[in-house]
Amino acid sequence: MRRAIPLTILAVVGTVLIVSVFLPPLENLGEDFTLFFDIIAVFAFFLGGGNLVRIHFNKLWRKRKDWGFSIVTLFGFFFMLVIGLLKIGNPGGIGADPTAEGSWFQETFNYVINPLQSTMYALLAFFVASASYRAFRAKNREATLLLLAAFIILLGRTPFGVMLTAWVPESWSIAQIPNLAVWIMNSPNLAGQRAIIIGIGLGVVSMSLRLILGIERSYLGEDRG
């Protein structure tokens, strides 16, 4: 029974949503179900928050390894919760929008959370460099081809690339590095991406059918194989 109910819900909702694509009066059902999902997700948020607090309190209480980080986590959690709920520093008072300019909640977001997020995002630049260094080593024929394509695209997007092949006559404009870079992006690259997207579409169809028919149950912990 514990498995039958979710499987039945999945089968019914899945089938109705597929059919609704072809029946205009039902075409908004997808949006309705998304709304139901959002409502469920809001309730689940309490589970997530509760779990976070429980785990870190536990870690702190038992003085487990790296318990110091739990103090930071719990402080951040409760600090934001309190200043958000009590609208501390909010110019409009307790009834105002918690994200109003000047409120502690918004100020903390602007001057602590935002810079921290930007810092994490900025790491990407360094990781791209280290990943490129490994990926573009000419170990074999395919890797050499990749290196060559990357080199042309990088060069094609710099003024130096434009300057380098500016002398090539217009009748051979495809040989100009910027145009070659555009061709690589718009032809071989796009063709490859579309092939992957077609495969993804078919994969989604196949997996959805397995889920709707109840053949795929491993997400419920059942292994029929």
Next chain:
Amino acid sequence: MKLSVFLFVLLLSISISAQDEPSDTDPAIIVPDSELVVVAPVTSLIAEDHKYDKGDHIDLSWVPSIDDQLLDGTVIGYKLYRSANGGEPVLVEEFPPGTNAFTDDGVYSDSTYSYFIAALSENYAAESNRTAPIAPEVEWLNLHRGWLFLIALIVGGSVLLFINAAKRGTKLFVRKIAGLEAVDDAVGRATEMGRPILFIPGIRDMDDVQTLAGLTILGRVARVIADYDTRIFMPTSRSLVMTAGRETVKAAYTAAGRPDKYNDDMVTYYTDEQFGYVAAVDGVMVREKPATVFLLGAFFAESLILAETGNSIGAIQIAGTARPAQLPFFIAACDFTLIGEELFAASAYLSGEPMQLGSLKGQDVGKAIAMLAILVGVFSATVGLAWDIEFFNDIVEYLSDVFSAR
């Protein structure tokens, strides 16, 4: 006499003051005749029911004002008015010069509507004739999507056909997927090293099919982990994914006969914030140094940050996503990458169950249709463009119509 003159002046002033305030229902602005920039109204205004909808659209088309066709800037735009059930007309939309069609999506099937358009100069509005009243109709079947229905029927039917064939015992060949072949080795490595396994299900919620695909793989992987008695840790960025992940891992441990080894701390929630989650997971990687990292689900800008951190700690990494933009990052930083459809095929592949493998074979029919359409399309477009042959150009147009049905 004096009284009648007074009344005449009074009525005149009232009528002028009423006309001084142009409203949406009366676009005309009164100026001296000599200064009026008179323009011709639009003609042939036609209102038609929008086909294959639920009765909430009306298509309008018209021939622009002749003064607009001269392109001399006399016509500065158009205003479309709608009257519902014979009531007062209300402004629906304003258009720039040159517009000749519009679909009104603010209508209901239980009312009738008529329309007119005012062609505007800088100080004059020329109204068109009103359309005959029209009531939008509800259609029960969207025949615009006929081709989509047929293709879905063929692909879906093939999947079911191969599932049935597999049920009857037909042997089906499925090519080897290196990333999935490596799952047992990756879990074994973690066991030998005495280090945990990190499973990252992406940053989207349960309504994303990639997250669902990640969880189906988790079910298989957790079973192997439970068999090997290795530790698994799964940080999530969505509460529902945490709940579903716990159920999956718990069931896998129970199925492996080790329910006592499971605890809720194996699957935990950190934050919905993208980079907050990345910071937390990176911290876990650096501190715990997992031997194996699975990155299976929907990933965005965080893909490379996570994969590179995993790489830096020497973990064996198996990644998979259906987001083409993130695939190059995983290929560069991970040991094995499940590309697109392989992510969705992974659970069926790992199960080895004939019925599941049958569903993978069904996809091949879809691929065959796609390949045939691409070949015919490319050939027709090339020949049609090179020699301007109408027949081939028609094929390209027809294929575009078939595959862009909305």
